[in-house]
Amino acid sequence: MSSYFSFHKDYFDNNGDQGNLSVLNYFLSQQSVLFDEVTDPESADFVIVGDASRAALREYGTELLALAPALQKRHSAGLATLIIGSSYEFLASQVSWLETPKLGPITSEFRTVDTLDAGPIVGYRNSSLLNLDFVRNGDFVGTTLFGPILAKNPTLLDQMLLACGGSSADWKPQMLDWVETIRESIST
Amino acid sequence: MRAILAVSIGKLLRFLVRLVRPGGGSALPGVVANKLDPQLLSNALSSLDLGLVVVSGSAGKSSTTSYLVNLLEAHGLRVFTNSSTANIRQGLVAAVLNQGNWRGRLDSDIAVLEFDEGHGAVLAGELDVRLAVLTNVLSDQLDRFNDPDDVIEMLSKIGSAAKVVVLNTNDKNLAQLQFKAPVVGFGLSSELATISNPVYALNFGSHPVIANFAEAGTDCVVLNSEGKTKFLTTGLPDHQALNLAAAVAALHQLIEPSTSTIAHVLKELKPVFARNEKVKISGVDVTIRLVQNPTSFQLNLDELRSDNTPLLLMAGRDIHDPSWLWTVDFSKLDRVDIVGGFNAHELALRLAVAGIEVGAVIQDANSAADNFLALQGTGHTVLFSADAMRRVRRHWGLAK
Numbered sequence: 001m002s003s004y005f006s007f008h009k010d011y012f013d014n015n016g017d018q019g020n021l022s023v024l025n026y027f028l029s030q031q032s033v034l035f036d037e038v039t040d041p042e043s044a045d046f047v048i049v050g051d052a053s054r055a056a057l058r059e060y061g062t063e064l065l066a067l068a069p070a071l072q073k074r075h076s077a078g079l080a081t082l083i084i085g086s087s088y089e090f091l092a093s094q095v096s097w098l099e100t101p102k103l104g105p106i107t108s109e110f111r112t113v114d115t116l117d118a119g120p121i122v123g124y125r126n127s128s129l130l131n132l133d134f135v136r137n138g139d140f141v142g143t144t145l146f147g148p149i150l151a152k153n154p155t156l157l158d159q160m161l162l163a164c165g166g167s168s169a170d171w172k173p174q175m176l177d178w179v180e181t182i183r184e185s186i187s188t
Numbered sequence: 189m190r191a192i193l194a195v196s197i198g199k200l201l202r203f204l205v206r207l208v209r210p211g212g213g214s215a216l217p218g219v220v221a222n223k224l225d226p227q228l229l230s231n232a233l234s235s236l237d238l239g240l241v242v243v244s245g246s247a248g249k250s251s252t253t254s255y256l257v258n259l260l261e262a263h264g265l266r267v268f269t270n271s272s273t274a275n276i277r278q279g280l281v282a283a284v285l286n287q288g289n290w291r292g293r294l295d296s297d298i299a300v301l302e303f304d305e306g307h308g309a310v311l312a313g314e315l316d317v318r319l320a321v322l323t324n325v326l327s328d329q330l331d332r333f334n335d336p337d338d339v340i341e342m343l344s345k346i347g348s349a350a351k352v353v354v355l356n357t358n359d360k361n362l363a364q365l366q367f368k369a370p371v372v373g374f375g376l377s378s379e380l381a382t383i384s385n386p387v388y389a390l391n392f393g394s395h396p397v398i399a400n401f402a403e404a405g406t407d408c409v410v411l412n413s414e415g416k417t418k419f420l421t422t423g424l425p426d427h428q429a430l431n432l433a434a435a436v437a438a439l440h441q442l443i444e445p446s447t448s449t450i451a452h453v454l455k456e457l458k459p460v461f462a463r464n465e466k467v468k469i470s471g472v473d474v475t476i477r478l479v480q481n482p483t484s485f486q487l488n489l490d491e492l493r494s495d496n497t498p499l500l501l502m503a504g505r506d507i508h509d510p511s512w513l514w515t516v517d518f519s520k521l522d523r524v525d526i527v528g529g530f531n532a533h534e535l536a537l538r539l540a541v542a543g544i545e546v547g548a549v550i551q552d553a554n555s556a557a558d559n560f561l562a563l564q565g566t567g568h569t570v571l572f573s574a575d576a577m578r579r580v581r582r583h584w585g586l587a588k
Contacts, residue, residue: 147511
């Protein structure tokens, strides 16, 4: 059995970030690994804090800041965590253990980020953060690449599946073709 | 003189472009004419006796504009309007080129224009706006607008430029806005509010109460005027009733309408194209539905019945970042026969992860449409985004 914590998943899903949970659940269920929601981010195998509107951050920003100590522990230990888009921007501006962001004009475009651990990571960014598209410490990831990033980056997905007690994704060939087409399209 | 030059060159360009691409090419002539005479649009509109009405918001612009135009025309007025694909500056200038004379003057009494939220916020400040209709704020086109807060600000600017604001009171993003001009409300009747639940952009603030002049009811529009209530029946589906209420509310601020004329129009109105439109293509009956954002995709999916097969879903090039497809709940579906359009692969992946069988993925919109028509079945249904819709409608001969 595996578990996840998602911070106000109905509101922190501006751009389909909760789709990452769908992807993990899809492959974990193939592997007969139960993937249940828990309310404690410290005990969860996987934590996601999705991108949110300014209205949601105004409402839940204080609550998100209260989670910072638990998230810092996960960061130090490199535990599987995805903090995405505006939530990452918000947290990084408030805590010292995340790289202090430099802000610039909002840029909205597809990006490919070369990483040591997971190869090229592709996604769409819509953020005013400069040069912080994808940072990680172990399996703790902060990214401005929102949406279902795990669906489009199979190596990163495998790493998160392993962190959730599963094994590498067993893609249907047809689905993997679609993923490759999407990645190619973004890269070019 | 400047206007004549701009219009002449614009019309010539339009003619030349249409030689190459029949039915298309409104952008370039509009851009050039606007460059030659930046006042062309404002001069054309300022000469209209009954002024300019603008309709803006995340969704419902085209339908509301169309219904208001129908209502005004039924009252004998000549209305200048734009198509939904021409709701930014160059498109509006192109509409002047198309419908105006050589001096750019319009033979119309009133203009009713659909405004893109972003472009409209700039345009409204340059124009003399008599009335603005604000439909709603959805979490939509975030790759363009970044955050619904920005859309609220844009609509606030559009409303602030108007002498009367007609707005959707159910959307508290709009109800919270402060205008110097009088505000007239439209919304859902209490009856329809219990069965219809539009999802507006997230807002945790209070919901100011604004009286509704017109309300969308089940098969009717309810008018609350001078202490009296009138019921006007309509054959339009419930989800169009709110747009209709907006149009009826706006109409009453523009002219003194005839109740019997409104009643007649409401009975005869058909949904704007591609809103659950029924067409026959090569002998096959097809239902086509436009989906433009998570809300409209969900709404259209929710309305599908089990006999809506074969099913074609298309995500075109207009969906710049298709991530939002992952916010749509597709669990109602078991199978999609063909997934098409520029973003077909992302849509197919999203469906597959949700456990939905995908028959085929065909990125080319025309091929997808052809293969779809060849499928067996009696309930051919297409859900497509605007870009895919334009391509398929042209391919099927439904548009030039």
